[in-house]
Amino acid sequence: QKEVEQNSGPLSVPEGAIASLNCTYSDRGSQSFFWYRQYSGKSPELIMFIYSNGDKEDGRFTAQLNKASQYVSLLIRDSQPSDSATYLCAVNPASNTGKLIFGQGTTLQVKP
Amino acid sequence: DAEITQSPRHKITETGRQVTLACHQTWNHNNMFWYRQDLGHGLRLIHYSYGVQDTNKGEVSDGYSVSRSNTEDLPLTLESAASSQTSVYFCASSEWGQTGELFFGEGSRLTVL
Numbered sequence: 001q002k003e004v005e006q007n008s009g010p011l012s013v014p015e016g017a018i019a020s021l022n023c024t025y026s027d028r029g030s031q032s033f034f035w036y037r038q039y040s041g042k043s044p045e046l047i048m049f050i051y052s053n054g055d056k057e058d059g060r061f062t063a064q065l066n067k068a069s070q071y072v073s074l075l076i077r078d079s080q081p082s083d084s085a086t087y088l089c090a091v092n093p094a095s096n097t098g099k100l101i102f103g104q105g106t107t108l109q110v111k112p
Numbered sequence: 113d114a115e116i117t118q119s120p121r122h123k124i125t126e127t128g129r130q131v132t133l134a135c136h137q138t139w140n141h142n143n144m145f146w147y148r149q150d151l152g153h154g155l156r157l158i159h160y161s162y163g164v165q166d167t168n169k170g171e172v173s174d175g176y177s178v179s180r181s182n183t184e185d186l187p188l189t190l191e192s193a194a195s196s197q198t199s200v201y202f203c204a205s206s207e208w209g210q211t212g213e214l215f216f217g218e219g220s221r222l223t224v225l
Contacts, residue, residue, distance in 0.1 A: 008152075032212050043202060043216040044155075088154065092212045098143050098162075099170070100214055104154035 003027065004091050006103035014111055019076040021087050021106050026070065029094025033065060033072045036088040038105065044088055048074070079110045114139040118203050118217035126225055131190040133220045135203030143206045144186040145214065146170075146178065148199040155202065161186055193224045 005024050013019045021035075032051045036044035050056045050063040050072065062075040072091075076083055086107045090100040116137040125131050137144065142163045147155040157170030159178040167178050175197060177189045190197055200221050204214040 034213065043219050044214075045216070046213050049211055049213060090155075090214075098206055098208065098212060099145070099157055099160060100212070101157075102147075102155040104152060 002103075003093075003101050004089055004103040006087075006089050006106045008104055008106060010107040010109050012109045012111060013079050015079060015081060017079050017110075019079045019083065019108055019110070021074040021076075021089075021108065023072045023074075023089030023103055024070055025072070025089075025091045025101075027091065027093045028067075028070060030067075030070075030091045031094065032092040033063070034090040034092075034100065035061075035063060035072075035074045036090060036102075038086045038088055040085075047087075076108075079108075081110050081112050084108055084110045116203060116205055116215055116217040118201075118220045120220060121218060122221045124223045124225065125193050127193060127195060129193050131193050131222065133188045133190075133201055133203075133222070135186045135188065135217060136184055137203075137205045137215075137217075138184065139205055139207070139215060140183060141205035141207045141215070142183070143208070144180070145204045145206075146176075146186065146188045147202045147204065148172065148197075149202060149219075150199050158188065158201075159186075190222075193222075195224050198222060198224045 038044045048063045064073045086105040089103040145160040146158040161180040203217040
């Protein structure tokens with residue numbers, strides 16, 4: 001079992017729809033969770049981080065964390081073509097070493 | 113503005129040659145990391161450092177080395193380049209006591225022929 005798992009996609013949604021991206025992790029004691037967006041040929045950029053169970057909202061983005069189920073998700077409301085990218089889930093493990101562990105990423109395509 | 117820069121951005125080399133990828137950050141972060149990114153594998157940790165003179169192996173460290181002589185720089189050396197090391201390499205930095213967020217450089221695309 002991989003430490004951080006994501007469906008590689010592609011996930012295709014129409015413009016204006018809600019995109020739901022999911023991530024599971026194996027280390028039950030993981031401390032913090034990050035969502036990065038990566039455009040083709042570019043470096044990852046942080047969208048959101050979350051530490052506590054529940055939802056965290058920032059504009060059109062909502063991160064959801066369920067530690068009991070070892071599950072973190074990212075919702076993108078009113079999806080735009082400019083949201084088309086690969087979304088990387090990253091986890092800071094229980095050891096809190098600062099060494100983030102990344103999933104392989106989910107490719108999102110938003111169609112006009 | 114603080115930043116993290118990598119050089120070269122693109123390099124083509126031959127099997128067996130030594131290659132060094134530079135990483136320079138002006139965030140004054142103690143933690144620096146090197147990842148490689150390949151299709152189907154996501155970002156995998158090569159080496160990392162928590163401060164000057166500190167270096168540690170990551171999950172895919174074979175064939176790579178790093179050194180940390182100052183806070184700003186963590187060069188990555190491929191001792192004898194192999195075709196399996198063709199990849200995109202990202203340097204990143206972070207600081208203790210903050211969010212844990214990694215700040216990434218622009219990446220270095222290396223092709224080993």
